Amino acid sequence: MSRPSFTRRAPPPLNALRAFEAFARHGGMTPAAAELCVTHGAVSRQVRTLQDSLGVTLVSGPRHRLVLTPAGEALARSLSPAFAAIDDAVDTARAGSHREIEISCLGTFALKWLIPRLPTFLEAHPDIRVKLSESWAAVDFARDRFDGAVRILNLGQTAGRAEATPFLIQYQGPVGAPGIERLSPEAFARLPRLYATTFPESWRVWSELTGVALPPATLTREFAHNHSMIEAAASGMGVAIAPWAFVTPDVMAGRLVAPFGFAERPSQFVFLRPAGRKDVAVDAFRDWLAAEGAASPPPPSHRGPAAD
Template sequence: MTKRSLPPLTALRAFEAFARLGRMTTAADELCVTHGAVSRQIRSLELSVGLPLTEGPRHRLKLTDAGERLAASLSGAFDRVERTLADLRSADAAELHLSCLGTFAMRWLIPRLGTFHDQHPGLRVRVTESFAPADFARERYDAAIRLTEHVPAHGGEAIAFLDNFHGPVAAPQLVNGRPGVKAFAGLPRLHTRPHLQAWAEWERHTGLSLPEAPQNREFEHLFYMLEAAVAGLGVGLSPFVYVAADIEAGRLAAPVGFVRTPAQFYLILPPGPAKPAAAAFRDWLLDEAGSVPVPS
């Protein structure tokens, strides 16, 4: 690409402010510099372009013809930049970039987002998947949803909006209506690679002990494992909010119900005032979560 041959932006800004406002002192006030600094920038600009841009006595300077032409070009360019920035800020204010657990987004959040859009038709929600701890300094998003036992220490706002309950689930034909651990103890056990300790945690939370599984099957993601459970490949372990709709629809059965865990679902906001879209989403999310039933 051809390198631009332009004078320093500081000099162009000083000259444009003087040309628009008509006085060095007024231009200096706008730019938060001294009268002398504006004068020096204009002089350096004249030297850079090789043309006189101002003329007349020091305290009654006016623009030359070349100065008038340059001032008109600069003012038009700066106006366009200012309008573009205003448009970008307006568009950004209307969008929420949400970093979210993938399975939570698929199975709980997205099916409910229609009510948010109905209430806030001018706002947009962009969801990206992440399981890593929320880090607003490293990644650019406006809010995050995470499942954790500990309030994230990041200097912003962390709101626990849903308790977490987990329990074993399997295709109804596998457990055949039988209640209790015996309904699934002899089935292949399904796991997710990122959370292989899930079954041990469930045993600790319930005080129950399971016999060794006849077979263990691992999956890369929780939503893969849940589809495997629906397909009858074994018994999996899931948070209640991920499978509530499947249980109601008869796609999955929960033979021993669900037990509460120490972890909670958190909405995490960065430090500082929440942007309008994030504030609206926070209020909607709390209302929506308040209507979620607790598993029996």
């Protein structure tokens, strides 16, 4: 008696699956197209091809505000780890050659703290290349393709499914151009107060943290990024509340002064990586960060204006 034969259904086109997964992860055609180095229209056509191949509606809504259907969400949840596994397998196959890891990092932290120390890691690990990308957005390793991330987390704050390794305590304090340390507390309080768009409540948080009562600001100046704010403070445009990690080289070089020192905040710089994903290169980078954090110089301790 002959066995019945079964015809295996042809799988959907791989390019269509990849395009759909990128769209689902980014939530839009344009960023998906940028990642895949194709046009917006090419991603749209691949998604339509996939829908036609499966006979299932995966996205719905107006052309510029497409969202995933329940079937699309279910497919995306399966595709993202599958493509991540493929990427990991390719990296394993390349283990004998140079390994590149991409680390998402707060821009000013990368500029002021990480990059100046990075040569020591590269010298110790010549087989590992490190690519830094700037971001302060929340990390989602199901959506984002980088290998690790540096972020600030408050004590007790969780990182979802990511594995979090704290490596540096956060301290904050007022910094400005040399000369402000000779001002009276009253004159200091009249200086323009600088802040970054990403942390507009910096002065209020510092006041609450230290118990220093601040009179209303006479003038405030806003900057899109912390590094722009720090440069403005160094040029004499006012005083900024900045993390010690962002201003360490400038304070130690005398380019900035911190007349009231730095107060410890209930938050830490942490290294995030996908939970459960094994990668010796990422392990090495994590361990190096922890060692560098432990060796970082402590800041001048906080002292109130009344003491000066």
